[in-house]
Amino acid sequence: MPNDPALFPRNFHQALPVAVRGEGCWLFSADGGKFLDAAGQAAVINIGHGVPEIGRAMAEQSSKLAFAHTSQFHSPPAEKLAARLLSMAPPNFRKGGRVYFTSGGSEAAETAIKLVRQYHLEKGQTARYRVLSRRQSYHGSTLGAMTVSGNLARRAPYQPMLAEWGHIAPCFCYHCPFEKTFPECHLACADDLDSFVAGSDAASAAAFLFEPVVGATLGATVPPVGYLARIAEICRKHGILLVADEVMTGIGRTGRPFAVQHWGIEPDIILCGKGIASGYAPLGAVLVAANVVEAFENGTGAFKHGFTYQAHPVATAAGNAVLDYIESHSLFSRVVPAALSLCNALAPLLSHRYIGDVRGLGLLVGIEILRDKSTHVPFEPSEAVAEKIRAAAMEEGVLVYPTQGCVEGTRGDHILIAPPFIVTPEESGLIATALSSALAKVFPN
Ligand SMILES: Cc1ncc(COP(=O)(O)O)c(C=O)c1O
Structure with missing residues (x-):
């Protein structure tokens, strides 16, 4: 079916089917297509499609109260969801922490950028404003979030409009930017933060923003033991806040409510999005630890920031219903x-001559495709290998999430697999079979 010509699409040169129904791990299109949603769209669909309880909770909330502006009212679903998120977070959030709800991940990143700036103003540290981050990272599409993102391809057209606050090396053992090997590297990539801050106007550094497991840009790359603890220590040493972007990894995707909990670190701020309402409503959240909240409470008391739709009653009702469903079906433990x-x-895909790595944590899995596995040399970007595999897998009825640029920003192909938590072993088998057929189509000889 042709796209509705009234819609401004992501790509005018790509024809897309029209999705009309979702059920469990499956999506159905208007032209009779049936697709296994192996990437949960973009690591969004944690509980599965078409759960009727969520729609009912949203309808009930909107018939009672659809909207109340946060400058005049709080609402019960927002209050309730905030308390539930804090109770799942690391210890420094549980007592005295607060939650700022947004309509998605980019707004959460944007909010955190302004929040850390105002935190330092509240503490009298007026020179601090730079939010440092890593190369090959993604934190969102708005200009502030894009400024901290290190994804070269997504930044390129907007480069003149972006501030330069500083990006350090990614933590990526498979293509180590220092050409070292763990543990002999002694975590050179973490120490890059220390030397970067020290060598680049340390007094203006405000925060360090990172993805605990790098999703879209590095294809589910997990840091080695000790990396995040070292990063946290360097942030404390320089008086800068630590902000974990858990938009993709949060709400159970890696097997813990928040991925940072695998390493026992306590960031000052955690960003959520995607799985928080599992795609049923546009929702994001900024979890703020007690030490940051205190600076506002004891200072001006007012965060100079706001969105009309922040803490939306129907979106936060969806978030509560999703958490109810996760609890009643013990989905985190699945x-x-x-x-x-x-x-x-x-795993058998690893024997394919072009599959270099299958990596990840929990249900966030990346598959990297390389021209030469022994030297880790990628295909050229113009060959569009990841996109070709996506298209071929879709023909096999399986949806995956392709990206280029993992190696150094432009070269490197990977696909992300992030299915709903309810994915069955049979469905996992179907994903592997479809990928194997897709690889055979893309690389026939
Ligand atoms: C780690 C991370 N942060 C932020 C975002 C931006 O979220 P949104 O697309 O909801 O604005 C994304 C989206 O892919 C993401 O993966």
Whole structure:
């Protein structure tokens, strides 16, 4: 079916099917297509499509109260969801922490950027404003979020409009930017933060923003033991806040409510999006630890920031209903066994001559495609290998999430697999079979 010509699409040169129904791990299109949603769209659909309880909770909330402006009212679903998120977060959030709700991940990143600036103003540290981050990272599409993002391709057209606050090396052992090997590297990539801050006007550094497991840009790259603890220590040493972007990894995707909990670190701020309402409503959140909240409470008391739709009653009702569903179906505890079946199913792909790596944590899995596995040399970007695999897998009825640029910003192909937590071993088998057929189509000889 042709696209509705009234819609401004992401790509005018790509014809897309029209999605009309979702159920569990499956999506159905108007022209009779049936697709296994192996990437949960873009790591969004944590509980599965078409759960009727969520729609009912949203309808009930909107018939009672659809909207009340946050300059005049709080609402029960927002209050309730904030308390539930804080209770799942690391200890420094549980007592005295607060939650700022947004309509998605980019707004959450944007909010955090302004929040850390105002935090330092509240503390009398008026020179601090730069939010440091890493190369090959993605934190959102708005200009502030794009400024901290290190994804070269997504930044390129807007480069003149972006501030230069500083990006350090990614933590990426498979293509180590220092050409070192863990543990002999002694975490050179973490120490890059220390030397970068020290060598670049340390007094203006305000925060360090990072993805605990790098999703879209590095294809589910997990840091080695000790990396995040070292990063946290360097932030404390320089008096800068630590902001974990858990838009993709949060709300159970890696097997813990928040990925930072795998390493026991306590960031000052955690960003959520995507899975927080599992795609049923546009929702994001900024979890603010007690020490940051205190600076506002004891200072001006007012955060100079706001969105009309922040803490929306219907969106936060969706968030509560999603958490109810996760609790009543013990979905967090399904992630680790489901990830095991998925990885067992995908493991044979590693014997393909162009599959270099299958990596990840929990149900966030990346598959990297390389021209030469022994030297880790990627394909040229013009060959569009990841996109070709996506298209071929779609013809096999399986949806995956392709990206280029993991190696150094422009070269490197990977696909992301991030299915709903309810994915069955049979469905994992179907994902692996479809990928194997897709690889055979893209690389026939
Ligand atoms: C880690 C991370 N941060 C932020 C964002 C931006 O979120 P949104 O697209 O909801 O604005 C994304 C989206 O892919 C993401 O993966």
